[in-house]
Amino acid sequence: MNTISTFSDLWSFAYNLLISFVLFTPLYFFLNAIYHLRLSPLSSIPGPWYAAISDFWLFSHALRLQQCKTIHSLFARYGPVVRIGPNKVAFCDLSVTKNVYIAQKFDKSDYYKSLLTNNNDHAMTTLPHSEHLVRKRGYIPHYVPAHINLFQPQVHDSACDLVEMLELAGGKKSFECLNLFRHLMVDIMSMTVCGFRHGALRNLSMGIEDPLSMAVYDFPKRGVMRSVVPVWAWNLICKIPSKRWKRLCDSDRIMAEFVSARLYELRSQITAGKIQDDDEQMSLLQRLLKYRPNVASREPMSDQDIISEGMGHTIAGVDTTSATLAYILWEVSRRPDIQQRLHAELDQAMPNSRAIPDISILYRLPFLTAVVKEALRVYGAAPSLLERVVPVSTNAMNDSFDLLGYGLPPGTVVGTQSWSSHRDSIVFPSPDTFLPDRWLETHTDPSQLILMHQHLMPFGAGSRLCGGQNLAHLAIRVVIATVIRNFDIVSPPETNDSSMSIKDAFVIFPASMRCNLKFIPRQD
Ligand code: HEM
Numbered sequence: 119m120n121t122i123s124t125f126s127d128l129w130s131f132a133y134n135l136l137i138s139f140v141l142f143t144p145l146y147f148f149l150n151a152i153y154h155l156r157l158s159p160l161s162s163i164p165g166p167w168y169a170a171i172s173d174f175w176l177f178s179h180a181l182r183l184q185q186c187k188t189i190h191s192l193f194a195r196y197g198p199v200v201r202i203g204p205n206k207v208a209f210c211d212l213s214v215t216k217n218v219y220i221a222q223k224f225d226k227s228d229y230y231k232s233l234l235t236n237n238n239d240h241a242m243t244t245l246p247h248s249e250h251l252v253r254k255r256g257y258i259p260h261y262v263p264a265h266i267n268l269f270q271p272q273v274h275d276s277a278c279d280l281v282e283m284l285e286l287a288g289g290k291k292s293f294e295c296l297n298l299f300r301h302l303m304v305d306i307m308s309m310t311v312c313g314f315r316h317g318a319l320r321n322l323s324m325g326i327e328d329p330l331s332m333a334v335y336d337f338p339k340r341g342v343m344r345s346v347v348p349v350w351a352w353n354l355i356c357k358i359p360s361k362r363w364k365r366l367c368d369s370d371r372i373m374a375e376f377v378s379a380r381l382y383e384l385r386s387q388i389t390a391g392k393i394q395d396d397d398e399q400m401s402l403l404q405r406l407l408k409y410r411p412n413v414a415s416r417e418p419m420s421d422q423d424i425i426s427e428g429m430g431h432t433i434a435g436v437d438t439t440s441a442t443l444a445y446i447l448w449e450v451s452r453r454p455d456i457q458q459r460l461h462a463e464l465d466q467a468m469p470n471s472r473a474i475p476d477i478s479i480l481y482r483l484p485f486l487t488a489v490v491k492e493a494l495r496v497y498g499a500a501p502s503l504l505e506r507v508v509p510v511s512t513n514a515m516n517d518s519f520d521l522l523g524y525g526l527p528p529g530t531v532v533g534t535q536s537w538s539s540h541r542d543s544i545v546f547p548s549p550d551t552f553l554p555d556r557w558l559e560t561h562t563d564p565s566q567l568i569l570m571h572q573h574l575m576p577f578g579a580g581s582r583l584c585g586g587q588n589l590a591h592l593a594i595r596v597v598i599a600t601v602i603r604n605f606d607i608v609s610p611p612e613t614n615d616s617s618m619s620i621k622d623a624f625v626i627f628p629a630s631m632r633c634n635l636k637f638i639p640r641q642d
Contacts, residue, residue, distance in 0.1 A: 150171065154170050155167060159518065159526070160530065163199060164199065164201065165196055165200045169203060171204065172203075176188075176202050176203050183621035186620075190541065193208075199211075199522050199524055205531055207526060207533075208503060208534065209521060209522070210534055215534050219506070219578070219580030220580040223581045224507055224508065225506065226507070226582065230242060232342055232344070233341055233433070234341070235337075236425055238425075238426040240253070240427045240431070241253040241585060255409075260400070261585055261586055263588050266592060267477055268398065270592070272310075273596050274474045274600075276302055276306055277302075277596050277600040278600070286323075295443070295447060295448075295635050298440075299440030300331050300335060302597065303440050304316060304318040304328070304334060305318050305319050306435075306593055307431065310589060311431050312376075312377060312401055313400075314380050316330060330376050333369040337369045338433070338437070338625070340369050340370060355367070373432065373433075377432070381407075381421060385407065395408060396408075402428060431585065434584070434585070434586060435590070437499070438499035438625055439499070441499045442497060444628075445493060445618070445628075446490070446497070447598070447635055448613060449493065450602065451607040451608055451635055453552070456489065460485060460486065460602045464486070464602055467480070471640075472604075477592055480595040480599055481595070486599060487557070488555065490591070491554070491557045491574065492553060499625055500576070500625050501537035501540065504579075505533040506531070508529060508530045511528070537622075539573045539575060540573065540574065545573045557570070604639065608637075608638060609635055613632075613635060
């Protein structure tokens with residue numbers, strides 16, 4: 119009797135629970151939707167209603183690797199301020215960009231935490247402005263032109279290795295350029311970050327898989343997966359018995375081991391007096407070993423922080439620069455007019471095709487400069503929403519933050535994307551066309567050029583501006599000048615508008631994930 123009554127109690131409890139769930143879940147969603155659409159302080163901001171009630175809509179576009187294009191189409195439909203999530207607002211306006219990123223320096227949103235390295239922060243993932251400043255002081259002298267340009271001999275060597283490798287093929291086979299330039303950039307980054315000649319490009323040319331280049335490639339995918347699943351599920355996923363999968367899970371560890379081995383080696387060489395700790399051409403690791411984040415205590419940076427910083431810079435530099443290089447060469451391959459003008463300019467500047475001029479000379483070449491600027495506009499490698507958070511108070515009156523007439527409460531996530539500022543048709547007529555001439559003083563009047571430069575922000579804006587932009591410019595100019603001086607670039611049929619159409623996952627890449635190109639040696 120007792121057992122029967124316990125069983126029926128349990129049954130009726132479960133039944134009531136189920137009924138409540140069935141009734142209350144839609145009610146919860148309904149009330150939640152009403153709140154976001156009618157009562158939330160963001161409810162007056164234009165945008166699609168389905169974006170306002172849940173983050174799922176935006177997330178689905180991020181999963182389809184088309185967040186930039188989607189947000190851009192919302193600006194076209196709703197104007198310069200759009201609500202893209204229950205608590206997220208995108209804007210496309212120069213004055214607000216200056217206010218948020220330069221004047222008020224809003225903190226970053228926790229979106230960036232998916233990029234943690236070695237389970238630890240580095241400059242890009244340090245969200246509060248004040249903490250970030252301490253990080254930035256440590257690395258910034260490394261990238262000023264006077265210092266980073268000291269690495270020109272190594273960048274030139276890498277570019278010449280690349281030319282040799284392409285020449286050996288004699289124009290008979292095509293090269294997958296994303297992979298090619300990833301290996302090249304891994305070599306350049308390992309020189310500037312660790313002071314170590316890694317040899318990724320050499321490995322590639324000999325058909326040997328390069329674990330570091332593979333780890334850099336896998337790292338962002340690992341970061342995204344790692345941030346969307348709970349720890350227990352991640353630990354389980356990493357046990358899937360597949361060699362390729364295991365390497366993806368281990369990408370963070372592989373990079374951490376590489377950088378920490380260099381750090382410990384460097385320290386022991388300094389202790390043994392084999393390396394001066396004030397070398398003129400100092401690597402980033404060497405600089406960070408000397409850095410004292412706390413001016414009062416003079417405590418050095420912890421090894422873990424130095425390793426994460428070194429890893430963060432490597433990841434930030436490799437895929438961005440290699441995607442830019444690949445897209446420039448693809449554009450050149452399908453535009454004989456551009457290729458011809460580059461050849462003419464470079465033949466003059468580089469009479470000896472293997473003697474790469476100083477970067478100051480490359481900066482003075484007007485057409486090369488115009489091509490690089492136009493490439494950073496159309497194919498800027500990180501054109502995505504740069505998320506920031508409205509702080510507790512942005513003015514003395516403790517009012518909400520005024521975004522073009524809309525009041526945003528503290529905690530609202532706001533952001534702009536260079537994808538859209540680079541495609542403003544008033545500033546850049548025919549925005550989808552690759553037109554290097556628009557950057558030439560002989561073609562465009564000075565006031566328009568000023569406006570164009572104000573809207574060009576491939577490296578972000580304000581205090582969180584890309585740390586490595588001078589290195590990116592150095593690598594891009596040297597590699598493009600050397601490759602184009604030595605080869606005619608041809609795209610095979612599989613490399614076309616559709617295969618190269620842009621997908622974005624913070625950094626851009628072609629839809630086919632490949633950029634095959636042929637390099638036909640030029641006759642001098
Ligand atoms: C064409 C190549 C590159 C592009 C388009 C690019 C773009 C960007 C952008 C847009 C940001 C800002 C992110 C934000 O505000 O949320 C950024 C940050 C950063 N980039 Fe780059 N980047 C490139 C190459 C490099 C290279 C070669 C390095 C080498 C070290 C580098 C290191 C960094 C670092 C350290 C940050 C974080 C800065 C900070 O918050 O202090 N980037 N990059």
